[in-house]
Amino acid sequence: MTGLRSRACLLLLLLLSVLAACDRAPAPVRFHAQGQPALLSEWGVLRVADRHLRLNEGVVPYELNTPLFSDYAHKLRTVWMPKGASARYSAEGAFEFPVGTVVSKTFYYPRVPGQAADSDVVVRSNSADGEFRDGGLDLAKVRLIETRLLVRRQEGWIALPYVWNAEQTEAKLMRGGELVALSLQAADGSREDATYQVPDQNQCGGCHGTDIKSKALQPIGLKARHLNREFDYAGGRANQLAHWQQLGYLRDAPAAGAAPHAADWRDTARASLDARARAYLDINCGHCHSPKGPGNTSGLWLDAATQEPLRLGRCKLPIAAGKGTGDRRHDIVPGDPDASILTYRMDSDDPSAMMPEVGRSVVHREGVTLIREWIAAQQGDCG
Known part of the structure; x- marks a missing residue:
């Protein structure tokens, strides 16, 4: 009888330990100040x-x-x-x-x-x-x-x-x-x-x-x-x-209403075409194409802070010619997305011409459509 009770107690302890393990909280986040953990x-x-x-x-x-x-x-x-x-x-x-x-x-x-x-x-x-x-x-x-x-x-x-x-x-x-x-x-x-x-x-x-x-x-x-x-x-x-x-x-953050707000590129009900296109270009291109970014030498700045039309590509001649231009003369031709280098490079999956250069292997069709609409809505000509 004593042996049965001992075995029963042991089984109960094992069961309790298993249940405790199931309920145990996961280990906390661990910050590694050095090294590069493999997993x-x-x-x-x-x-x-x-x-x-x-x-x-x-x-x-x-x-x-x-x-x-x-x-x-x-x-x-x-x-x-x-x-x-x-x-x-x-x-x-x-x-x-x-x-x-x-x-x-x-x-x-x-x-x-x-x-x-x-x-x-x-x-x-x-x-x-x-x-x-x-x-x-x-x-x-x-x-x-x-x-x-x-x-x-x-x-x-x-x-x-x-x-x-x-x-x-x-x-x-x-x-x-x-x-x-x-x-x-x-x-x-x-x-x-x-x-x-x-x-x-x-x-x-x-x-x-x-x-x-x-x-x-x-x-x-x-x-x-x-x-x-x-x-x-x-x-x-x-x-x-x-x-x-x-x-x-x-x-040190202000109330949300006083903080900057980028548009949702898909939100046609509440955001203008210009706001949606600029938000799209800012997040996809602006970290490189900005006054301080790696693409600053191109003269094409697509970050949110840039407002000068020429810097945004309007009637701007490319710094370097070649395959990346698709034989087009200007980064953006108002009213004519087909003549614009910007949409040509976005619509390409050729590694020697496409933009962005990394991070994608296919064309973002909806994104290209947005930028084409944005350029088509612009007025003026490049002379």
């Missing part, structure tokens, strides 16, 4: 649980008014800061983030219903509405491709690209980048092949090195005009700037 899980920002990609405690999701185009990939963006730390608000540039900040951007595609789990066929769409639900992404409905980390260390920002495995359980650091073959399926069933490019660490610097003199990496989307919008948090819908302040993640 994404070593940071603890994101975790796979119950076939969902979930955020760890203190990790805050966010969206941009107009996102950067990346072969129609959808993106789950997050930010995490050490306890008690906060970012300093800036009206124009990227916020000043404290050492220890970890920014993540997970690129994924919706799965095509009925396709096998290992299928390369994914949905081609511009909208990710409703995919991030109950604090996570349902891996039965989406395919993870990569997660990029931007980490603020004492010496500055460092970019780390992690590629997800076929099982969707872990992402591995790929400093040399990766190519992922996909087939993008549109709503009408048509398909387009895409060679999705995970950038190597040097290519990350090509976009995030927004100051050609310092060459230091900086966030691109973490600016007031891009973040000033509402987000559906677990506790309800709220303005992102206000929510960050409430959490202690942001200081």
Whole structure:
């Protein structure tokens, strides 16, 4: 009898220990001040649980008014800061983030219903509405491709690209980048092949090195005009700037109504054609084509602050001729998108002519349509 009771007690203890392990909270986010961890899980920002990609405690999701185009990939963006730390608000540039900040951007595609789990066929769409639900992404409905980390260390920002495995359980650091073959399926069933490019660490610097003199990496989307919008948090819908302040993640910010606001490029009901086109060009091109960016020598500046028509490309002659011009004379010809170099390069998938040069292998058809409409609406001529 005593032996039976002992075994029963032992089984009960084992059961309790198993239940306790199930209820145990995940390990907290870990900031690595040095080195380049081989696995994404070593940071603890994101975790796979119950076939969902979930955020760890203190990790805050966010969206941009107009996102950067990346072969129609959808993106789950997050930010995490050490306890008690906060970012300093800036009206124009990227916020000043404290050492220890970890920014993540997970690129994924919706799965095509009925396709096998290992299928390369994914949905081609511009909208990710409703995919991030109950604090996570349902891996039965989406395919993870990569997660990029931007980490603020004492010496500055460092970019780390992690590629997800076929099982969707872990992402591995790929400093040399990766190519992922996909087939993008549109709503009408048509398909387009895409060679999705995970950038190597040097290519990350090509976009995030927004100051050609310092060459230091900086966030691109973490600016007031891009973040000033509402987000559906677990506790309800709220303005992102206000929510960050409430959490202690942001200081010195004005009320949302007094902060800059970029248009949603798709919002035809509330934003003008000019506002939508300028927002699109700003996020997709302005980090390079700006007075301080790597593309400043072109003389074509497409950032939000630039207002001079010639700098924006209107009747502007290209600095360098060649294949990239498509035998066109001006960057923008008012009223004539077919004669404009800008739309020619956006509508190309030729590596020697296309713009942007990295980050896409297919043409963003809807984006090209927007810029064509914007140019067509402009009046005047180039003489």
